[in-house]
Amino acid sequence: MIILKILCRKELNLTATLDAKAAYADADFVVIVVPTNVYSTNRIDVATSKRACFARYMGC
Template sequence: MRQFKDIRIAVAGTGYVGLSIATLLSQHHHVTAVDVVPEKVEKLNRHVSPIQDDYIEKYLAEKPLNLYATLNGRAAYAYADFVVIAAPTNYDPVKNYFDTSHVEEVIDLVLEVNPQAVMVIKSTIP
C-alpha cells in the first residue's frame, strides 16, 4: 500500500453522496471522480459544482483539491487503492425494488481491472 498521502481513490458517482466524499477526501489524497454525464465531468474539472451544495461549491472554488473527474471508469479504477461506489440505486415503489444494476456494473468493472482494490459501497442497497 502507498503512503497515506499517496493513496489513490476513485469515486463512482458524483451526486450528493459521491461528490461530498470526493471533495472531502481530495483534500489529502488523489481522487478521481467517475461519472457517465459529460457535463458533470467537465464542470468538475473546471472546479464548478454540478450540484447545488454550498460547501461543495465553496471547496471547489477555494480549496486546493487533488480532484480530477473522468468518464473513463476503467482507467480510474485500474490505479485506485480504494473505490467508493456511490452510484444511483433508484427505488421503484410499485415493484418495491431498488435497482442496483449501476452498483453491480461498477463492482464488475473493478473486479476486472483491479481486483485488489478495496471497494466501499455508499449507495443505498437492500
C-alpha cells in the first residue's frame, strides 16, 4: 500500500530494458516480468519467476 501511495504522488518515468545494470543503477523500483505458465487445472508454474529472482540475488 505504501508503494502505491508513493507512485500516485510521483511523476512516473517508466523505462523498459533488458540491461540489468541500467535497470538497477538509478531506479526507485524495479519490476521483473517473466512468463508464468497456467495449467488447465488452474495451477501456476512459478519456476521461471524463482529462477529470475535467484539470478538477480546471485548478481546475474
